[in-house]
Amino acid sequence: MPTTLFLTTCAVDKEPYDLLICIDDDSKNVSATTIDEILSLIDQIDSIQLQLKLLTNNKTDAAKLETIPFDKLLNIRQIDEPLNDSISSSVKQRFETKSPLQSKRIRLRYAHVSELFLWTVKQLEVDLDRSIAQRLCSLSNRYLSKLKKRPRNLLVFINPECGKGVGNSVYEEQVLPLFEEMNLTVNTICTERANHARDYIKKNSLDDYDGMISVGGDGMFSEICHSLLLKTAQQAELDVNDPKTHLVPPRLRIGVIPAGSTDAVVFGTTGYNDPVTSALQIIVGESLLIDITTVHNEHGFVRFMATMFAYGFFGNVIEQSENWRIFGPLRYTLSGIVQFLRNVSYNTEITITQASNKSDQIKRRGHYETINCLNMPGRCHKSKLGMSSTVHLADGSFDVVLVKHSWRLHFLRFLHRAANDSRGIEKLSNVERFRATEVCIHPLVVHHDNELGNWSCDGELIDAKQVTIHAHHQALKLFATGINLDQVKKINEQQSTNIPSDRMTRCCTLFLIICCFLVFTFVCYRCLF
Numbered sequence: 168m169p170t171t172l173f174l175t176t177c178a179v180d181k182e183p184y185d186l187l188i189c190i191d192d193d194s195k196n197v198s199a200t201t202i203d204e205i206l207s208l209i210d211q212i213d214s215i216q217l218q219l220k221l222l223t224n225n226k227t228d229a230a231k232l233e234t235i236p237f238d239k240l241l242n243i244r245q246i247d248e249p250l251n252d253s254i255s256s257s258v259k260q261r262f263e264t265k266s267p268l269q270s271k272r273i274r275l276r277y278a279h280v281s282e283l284f285l286w287t288v289k290q291l292e293v294d295l296d297r298s299i300a301q302r303l304c305s306l307s308n309r310y311l312s313k314l315k316k317r318p319r320n321l322l323v324f325i326n327p328e329c330g331k332g333v334g335n336s337v338y339e340e341q342v343l344p345l346f347e348e349m350n351l352t353v354n355t356i357c358t359e360r361a362n363h364a365r366d367y368i369k370k371n372s373l374d375d376y377d378g379m380i381s382v383g384g385d386g387m388f389s390e391i392c393h394s395l396l397l398k399t400a401q402q403a404e405l406d407v408n409d410p411k412t413h414l415v416p417p418r419l420r421i422g423v424i425p426a427g428s429t430d431a432v433v434f435g436t437t438g439y440n441d442p443v444t445s446a447l448q449i450i451v452g453e454s455l456l457i458d459i460t461t462v463h464n465e466h467g468f469v470r471f472m473a474t475m476f477a478y479g480f481f482g483n484v485i486e487q488s489e490n491w492r493i494f495g496p497l498r499y500t501l502s503g504i505v506q507f508l509r510n511v512s513y514n515t516e517i518t519i520t521q522a523s524n525k526s527d528q529i530k531r532r533g534h535y536e537t538i539n540c541l542n543m544p545g546r547c548h549k550s551k552l553g554m555s556s557t558v559h560l561a562d563g564s565f566d567v568v569l570v571k572h573s574w575r576l577h578f579l580r581f582l583h584r585a586a587n588d589s590r591g592i593e594k595l596s597n598v599e600r601f602r603a604t605e606v607c608i609h610p611l612v613v614h615h616d617n618e619l620g621n622w623s624c625d626g627e628l629i630d631a632k633q634v635t636i637h638a639h640h641q642a643l644k645l646f647a648t649g650i651n652l653d654q655v656k657k658i659n660e661q662q663s664t665n666i667p668s669d670r671m672t673r674c675c676t677l678f679l680i681i682c683c684f685l686v687f688t689f690v691c692y693r694c695l696f
């Protein structure tokens with residue numbers, strides 16, 4: 168229970184309220200009764216909040232309570248609005264019993280987190296005693312200025328080509344106005360080509376910045392994350408060619424403003440692909456440490472991986488969709504259908520070091536349609552919970568999902584489970600799942616290189632004949648709150664109630680009919696020619 172330090176009467180929309188300044192239990196040793204005393208002790212206070220309680224005899228309104236943690240406060244300003252003209256006589260009476268009518272209106276703007284974890288900006292105007300209003304503004308501004316976790320100087324990279332080409336408009340319309348309101352210093356770079364951000368990070372000093380922002384999709388995030396981790400490792404003189412090198416987390420946090428086609432990073436760390444939610448989590452300085460994995464091939468270090476590594480089906484989808492960029496985000500669905508019809512598998516040996524027992528290695532050999540390593544659940548528009556809904560973001564492990572060669576129908580069942588509810592996906596006869604700290608994937612190529620599938624790391628293709636993936640505990644900091652499975656389920660439940668169930672049933676049926684038709688056509692084609 169928060170402890171109340173100060174209480175006064177105020178008015179909101181002509182209704183009388185109690186305004187309370189409270190502190191949380193961690194600051195219990197603080198004893199103050201006036202705002203000036205609280206201000207003098209501000210450095211000892213960890214967390215402070217304003218509470219507004221409606222003063223009414225009507226029991227149904229008694230629950231009307233607004234709590235504004237100062238951590239979520241964007242700004243507080245005094246505005247010119249005479250109290251006498253705006254409030255009801257009942258409120259006036261309350262004020263008059265306490266002090267002479269010298270009043271002021273203040274406007275609070277703050278980040279509001281909905282029950283479904285969506286962040287929005289809320290605004291509240293409160294009329295209160297003039298001297299209290301002034302002191303409250305001083306207290307709030309003093310508290311905000313001491314918050315070290317909030318960034319002040321950001322380097323922003325915008326990919327104008329991401330998703331449907333919305334990078335610039337998402338940033339300018341939804342994010343920049345909030346950064347400007349907060350007086351953040353922003354150096355904005357609109358990329359002109361792939362690897363523009365990588366080259367900039369490599370060549371320029373980042374010492375002046377508190378954080379970096381990626382406006383785009385998972386590919387753009389991956390480019391920035393990879394470049395920042397590599398720069399930090401080089402500065403610390405680490406040997407990245409050794410998979411077991413202990414990575415140093417970079418000083419800078421990365422924020423992700425979603426504008427891409429998949430946005431799995433932002434879905435997995437904020438719960439939504441909502442630019443305003445992400446922007447507000449950056450502004451208030453939310454911090455989330457996540458694991459990063461390294462990918463090494465037969466020659467040494469290749470990349471850092473934040474979301475998903477894939478060999479086989481999903482790598483092939485990425486390879487094909489690169490040639491079909493003209494179809495926009497639809498390219499993934501189209502190339503997915505083509506790869507599904509091909510139903511190719513690859514003879515592979517996999518060695519897995521389990522997270523539960525690091526001295527115990529498991530070996531698997533056989534034909535696999537897809538081998539996936541997930542550092543994040545992989546939640547996106549196409550997968551409600553992600554392929555591995557329970558993977559932990561920061562415990563030093565990742566999930567490995569192996570899908571053996573099978574009939575198309577069985578593979579379709581795997582895809583359907585991955586898209587809808589991946590919990591218990593390993594119960595399917597063709598699927599195994601492990602929690603690992605390291606995985607070696609070694610294709611058993613007998614004759615030709617064309618027996619190899621494609622490798623993709625965070626949606627980018629890589630060259631390799633064999634690969635080692637190793638987890639690094641909490642190696643990167645993001646501007647995000649993080650989100651757990653229960654929260655994701657709550658969001659999904661709400662979203663699915665917004666879609667009429669008969670429409671969903673019809674869509675699923677239509678999709679299955681199209682798939683059956685395509686499979687049937689393909690089988691006929693193979694039999695006849």
Ligand SMILES: Nc1ncnc2c1ncn2[C@@H]1O[C@H](COP(=O)(O)OP(=O)(O)OP(=O)(O)O)[C@@H](O)[C@H]1O
Pocket residue numbers: 325326327328329330331357358359360361362363382383384385386387388390426427428429430431626627
């Ligand atoms: N100006 C640019 N022109 C072309 N490509 C770019 C440019 N800037 C960045 N890129 C590259 O585009 C690739 C894909 O970008 P991004 O991830 O932002 O969009 P997306 O592919 O539509 O989304 P997602 O990865 O979520 O599916 C990244 O690998 C990035 O390196």
